[in-house]
Amino acid sequence: MHFxxxxxxxxDAYLAHIGGGPQVEPQASxxxxxxxxGSASASPTEPEAQSGSHPSDIRRLETEHTNxxxxxxxxxxxxxxxxAGFDEGFSLGATIGARAGHxxxxxxxxxxxxxGQSGQAAEAAEQLLNAAxxxxxxxxxxxxxxxxxxxxxxxxxxxxxxxxxxxxxxxxAHPLIQKWSKTVDDQVNLWQIQLSIxxxxxxxxxxxxxxxxxxxxxxxxAKQSLDW
Numbered sequence: 555m556h557f558x559x560x561x562x563x564x565x566d567a568y569l570a571h572i573g574g575g576p577q578v579e580p581q582a583s584x585x586x587x588x589x590x591x592g593s594a595s596a597s598p599t600e601p602e603a604q605s606g607s608h609p610s611d612i613r614r615l616e617t618e619h620t621n622x623x624x625x626x627x628x629x630x631x632x633x634x635x636x637x638a639g640f641d642e643g644f645s646l647g648a649t650i651g652a653r654a655g656h657x658x659x660x661x662x663x664x665x666x667x668x669x670g671q672s673g674q675a676a677e678a679a680e681q682l683l684n685a686a687x688x689x690x691x692x693x694x695x696x697x698x699x700x701x702x703x704x705x706x707x708x709x710x711x712x713x714x715x716x717x718x719x720x721x722x723x724x725x726x727a728h729p730l731i732q733k734w735s736k737t738v739d740d741q742v743n744l745w746q747i748q749l750s751i752x753x754x755x756x757x758x759x760x761x762x763x764x765x766x767x768x769x770x771x772x773x774x775x776a777k778q779s780l781d782w
Contacts, residue, residue, distance in 0.1 A: 643705055647696070649721040650728060654690045657734045660749075661686045664741055682737070689730050700728065 665679040688694065702708050711727040713719045725731060742749060 639705070646721050646724060650695060650725040650731070651692070653725045653728075653731055654695055654734075657731070657738050658686050658690045660738050660747075661734075661741070664745060664747075667745075682741070686734060686737075690734060695728065695730055700730075 661679075661683050665676075665683040668676050668679055670676075700707060700709055707724055707728075709727060709729060711719050711724050713723055714726075726735075741747075
């Protein structure tokens with residue numbers, strides 16, 4: 555049997571044009587485009603992308619809460635202890651300051667009493683006064699050499715009455731107060747000064763100078779009108 559050849563129709567040519575030629579895999583096509591546009595990022599829905607999440611804020615929040623608690627603790631501690639600390643420090647400082655002022659006042663009185671005299675006594679008294687003003691100043695008495703940062707003294711103190719240490723004991727045991735107490739005692743003995751007179755309210759005192767009344771015998775001058 556002999557078959558007649560079938561001619562290709564226009565539809566067959568169209569289908570051959572569409573389906574003909576080498577078949578290109580989709581993945582191969584994407585790989586070729588990667589060289590031009592770069593590889594695409596992984597999808598966020600993949601497990602690998604989910605494992606690389608954003609950094610946690612736990613450390614930052616922990617630091618903020620720690621700092622806030624530290625500041626709040628300092629504020630509460632100040633409110634509960636600052637007044638008591640001020641009262642104790644003020645009383646102790648006043649006791650030491652009064653003792654230092656008493657010693658400095660005696661040295662100033664001696665230097666002022668012999669200021670007009672000639673000789674080495676007046677010069678020595680002036681030098682002693684300058685040294686007393688320097689060492690009995692608040693900067694020297696309350697320096698870090700004698701006081702700890704928390705306000706306590708760092709020198710030996712012995713209680714005179716009983717076992718409890720009082721503020722006068724702390725003032726008397728201060729090294730500078732002890733030094734100048736001995737120096738003042740030597741000056742008092744040298745110039746034969748009776749300090750007991752200062753403690754006696756009935757002791758001799760300087761008489762007050764009477765205030766003389768104004769002389770009213772002179773007639774007051776009449777005010778004259780201004781000549782404009």
